[in-house]
Amino acid sequence: MAQSLFQEVAEGIYCIETGLYRPGLAAAYLIRSGEQLALIDTGPAKAVPLLLAALDALGLGPEQIAYIMPTHVHLDHAGAAGHLMAACPRAYLVIHPKGAPHLIDPSRLIAGASSVYGEDNFRALFGLPLPVPAERVISAEDGQTFELAGRSLTFIDTPGHANHHGCFLDRSTQGIFSGDTFGIAYQAFTNTQGPWLFAPTTPVAFDPDAWLLSLDKLMGYRPQAMYLTHYGRLDRPDRQVETLRRGIRALADLALREEDQPEGGREIRLRTAVRDYLLAQAQAHGVTLAESEILNLLSLDIELNAQGLEVWLKRRAKHPAA
Ligand SMILES: [Zn+2]
Numbered sequence: 001m002a003q004s005l006f007q008e009v010a011e012g013i014y015c016i017e018t019g020l021y022r023p024g025l026a027a028a029y030l031i032r033s034g035e036q037l038a039l040i041d042t043g044p045a046k047a048v049p050l051l052l053a054a055l056d057a058l059g060l061g062p063e064q065i066a067y068i069m070p071t072h073v074h075l076d077h078a079g080a081a082g083h084l085m086a087a088c089p090r091a092y093l094v095i096h097p098k099g100a101p102h103l104i105d106p107s108r109l110i111a112g113a114s115s116v117y118g119e120d121n122f123r124a125l126f127g128l129p130l131p132v133p134a135e136r137v138i139s140a141e142d143g144q145t146f147e148l149a150g151r152s153l154t155f156i157d158t159p160g161h162a163n164h165h166g167c168f169l170d171r172s173t174q175g176i177f178s179g180d181t182f183g184i185a186y187q188a189f190t191n192t193q194g195p196w197l198f199a200p201t202t203p204v205a206f207d208p209d210a211w212l213l214s215l216d217k218l219m220g221y222r223p224q225a226m227y228l229t230h231y232g233r234l235d236r237p238d239r240q241v242e243t244l245r246r247g248i249r250a251l252a253d254l255a256l257r258e259e260d261q262p263e264g265g266r267e268i269r270l271r272t273a274v275r276d277y278l279l280a281q282a283q284a285h286g287v288t289l290a291e292s293e294i295l296n297l298l299s300l301d302i303e304l305n306a307q308g309l310e311v312w313l314k315r316r317a318k319h320p321a322a
Contacts, residue, residue, distance in 0.1 A: 006030070006054045009233040010173045010225065012151070016054045018043025018080075020125065021300065024187050024231050026076045029177055030054065031170065033151035038067040040153075040168055040177040041229050044079035045127030051080065052087065062088040067146055069153070071179025072165040073099040074202065075113050075126050077229060082106065082130030093132050094146060096157065097139035098164035103132045116203060116307065140166060153177075158218065160211020160248075161200060167218060175225035175233075181214055182237060183244045184230040188297055189287050196285040197240050198278060199248045200230075200301060201308040208252040215241055250277060255309035259316075266313075271306040278302060 006016040012032040020026040020043060028051060029040040037060060043051065055062060065088040070078035073095070081103050085093055095103060102109050106129040113122045140146075142157035154169040161180040168177040176182070180202070185195035199211070219241055226234045234240065254273045258266055275295065282294050295302075 005050060005057060007232075009227065010175060013170070013173065013175070013227065014054070014058065015227070015232055016043075016051060018047035018076075019050050020044050020047070020076055027229050027231050028080075029227055030058075030060075031148065031151065031153065032058075032060070034149035035064055036148040037065045038069060038146070038148055038153060039065055039084065040069045040227075041071055041077045041179065042068065042080035042084055043077075044075055044125070045083055045129050046125070047080050048083045048087070048127075051084065063090055065091045066148060067092055067094050067153070069094040069146075069155075069168055069177075070099070070103070071167060071177065071181075071229065072096065072162045073102045073109060074162065074180075075109060075129060077179060078103060079126050079129050082132045085132050085136060086130065092136055092138050094138045094140050094155065096155075096164040096166045097141075100137050100139045102164075103129075104134045104137060106131055112204070116304070142166075156217065156221075158214035159205075160207055160214045161202065163205040163207065163210070165214075169221055169223075173225060174221075174223055175227055176218055176221065176223045176237075177229075178218070178226045179229055181211070181218065182226045182228060182234070182241075183247065184301065185228055185234055186231060186297060188289070189282055189285065189294075191286050191288070193286050195234055195240065196282055196287060197234075197244045197247065198281060198301070199244060199251055199305075201248075201251050201305045201312070203304070203308045203311045206308045206312045208248050211248050212245060215245060247281070251305065251309065252312075255313055258313060267306065267310060270309055271302060274306045274309070275302045278305075 006014045009015045014030040016028045018026045031038045140155035145154045156167045158181045183197040185197045189196040226237045
């Protein structure tokens with residue numbers, strides 16, 4: 001049973017299931033070097049028992065964790081950060097400077113997620129985040145490197161999915177923990193063509209131009225693999241990145257077509273457009289699941305993408321240069 005909680009996806013890198021919604025939706029990664037550990041992304045607050053059980057099954061303890069490193073503060077990535085900081089007495093939390101205040105005081109994250117998911121739903125699905133003590137938070141700078149025993153993790157500032165998103169480069173596998181910056185690839189959609197990648201345009205800070213630049217920046221490291229939070233290891237990112245770039249542009253274009261439309265009914269039109277686009281892309285990739293099954297697996301992403309695009313349009317209307 002414990003074995004199904006995690007999978008070693010590269011030397012000393014374990015992909016841990018965090019139990020959000022369904023298996024295969026949101027991962028956390030444990031990196032091991034000698035006796036020292038780091039955790040990249042944490043899953044929601046409710047994932048804490050699963051994470052501690054995975055550590056235990058590996059014969060490891062929370063006191064060995066040196067760094068907890070959410071790629072950004074969205075609660076599928078950082079919701080368990082405060083609980084884990086309480087459970088891991090030696091750990092420092094490493095986070096983008098723009099994300100740090102929201103983990104020290106998670107009240108705005110809680111309010112934001114409650115408005116996106118509905119308050120009761122949010123609490124039941126995610127659990128409530130705890131604050132992280134400010135004196136244990138490291139605001140990471142672009143290029144800053146964190147050492148585990150004999151292994152280094154370098155923070156790369158990658159705005160686009162969120163303005164406070166960072167990725168972590170593991171030089172020993174030339175792999176990048178990409179959070180949401182390299183998109184989503186659910187394993188249910190992987191076929192002989194490979195994984196099917198799409199872009200999460202989640203509220204509230206989607207920025208397609210910044211995102212495309214961040215992808216160029218990541219590819220500049222010539223990565224051999226991406227470790228996706230949603231979900232698992234992806235090889236040869238150089239063969240996938242163009243699909244993702246096209247997907248980001250396509251979703252942005254689909255929103256821009258709304259700019260000369262009346263605001264009434266926009267939410268429904270955007271949701272329909274996002275749904276039709278993602279379904280067509282999955283089918284073009286050769287996914288043979290029934291249409292209803294594809295839509296079921298994508299239902300949350302359709303909703304979040306549509307909401308994120310709507311927020312982006314509002315921001316553009318307020319600041320026409322943005
Ligand atoms: Zn995410």
